[in-house]
Amino acid sequence: MKVPISSMLAALAALMLAGCYAVPVTGRHAVNLVDDKEVTKMSISMFDDMKRQYKISKDRAMNESLRRVGDRISKVVFWDMPDADWEFVVFDVPQINAFAMAGGKVGVFSGLFKIARNDDQLASVIAHEIAHVTAKHVHEKLSQEMAVSTIGAVGMIGGMASGASLLTVDALSQAYGITTSVGGLAFDRRKEKEADYIGLMYMARAGYNPEEAVKVLEALDGESANDPTPPAILSTHPSNPERILQLLDAMPKALEERARSGMISAPVILK
Numbered sequence: 683m684k685v686p687i688s689s690m691l692a693a694l695a696a697l698m699l700a701g702c703y704a705v706p707v708t709g710r711h712a713v714n715l716v717d718d719k720e721v722t723k724m725s726i727s728m729f730d731d732m733k734r735q736y737k738i739s740k741d742r743a744m745n746e747s748l749r750r751v752g753d754r755i756s757k758v759v760f761w762d763m764p765d766a767d768w769e770f771v772v773f774d775v776p777q778i779n780a781f782a783m784a785g786g787k788v789g790v791f792s793g794l795f796k797i798a799r800n801d802d803q804l805a806s807v808i809a810h811e812i813a814h815v816t817a818k819h820v821h822e823k824l825s826q827e828m829a830v831s832t833i834g835a836v837g838m839i840g841g842m843a844s845g846a847s848l849l850t851v852d853a854l855s856q857a858y859g860i861t862t863s864v865g866g867l868a869f870d871r872r873k874e875k876e877a878d879y880i881g882l883m884y885m886a887r888a889g890y891n892p893e894e895a896v897k898v899l900e901a902l903d904g905e906s907a908n909d910p911t912p913p914a915i916l917s918t919h920p921s922n923p924e925r926i927l928q929l930l931d932a933m934p935k936a937l938e939e940r941a942r943s944g945m946i947s948a949p950v951i952l953k
């Protein structure tokens with residue numbers, strides 16, 4: 683079917699009017715075509731499913747560490763997620779992985795504590811995951827897919843309705859990178875680097891030492907070098923020198939943010 687240019691332009695215009703938001707911290711403008719409330723609703727129910735599916739860890743040190751870190755980071759991001767009903771859960775799963783979802787649902791697999799050795803390091807992972815949420819990377823990813831399928835297949839504004847059906851539980855869990863079949867990258871490199879940058883500022887504002895974020899990326903690289911099956915988090919969060927360099931570039935600003943935060947406390951070392 684040949685799509686008339688005029689209807690393609692109309693579809694494009696509709697996309698642009700649909701919803702634009704500014705990403706916190708970076709101020710980048712992005713397009714959102716998905717229903718915020720729907721994403722949050724689906725995220726909460728996915729999180730509830732996970733709590734039923736996986737064993738929840740009773741490890742005291744891990745749970746307390748996550749509670750301390752979650753408490754401080756969630757205060758820092760309050761204005762970016764004012765409606766969040768925060769929940770921080772350690773799942774008893776040996777994989778090195780963590781995720782955050784719309785609505786303030788954060789899950790950490792117990793395996794993550796192999797590389798997150800203190801509160802600062804855990805904070806860097808949690809802040810990165812929460813940055814994906816405040817930046818609405820899942821919304822943006824689904825919106826990009828919708829835009830492609832709408833203009834490509836239909837080329838009419840009426841096609842927007844069919845685009846909306848792309849917001850499914852499968853698409854959402856894939857976008858979050860928490861499907862059991864680990865296929866493909868959750869986010870492109872640009873979104874990863876943006877989450878790194880925003881996360882670095884969040885952890886610093888919460889009083890954590892941003893320099894520990896670099897150690898986490900290095901530890902992840904070490905894990906993948908020693909292990910024939912690389913950590914799950916690397917399939918969605920590929921580590922590379924580029925990411926570390928960007929963190930180092932942003933370090934002076936992050937250290938300034940930390941000095942201003944007034945939340946600095948003695949580091950807590952996990953066993």
Ligand SMILES: [Zn+2]
Pocket residue numbers: 810811814869874877918919
């Ligand atoms: Zn990420």
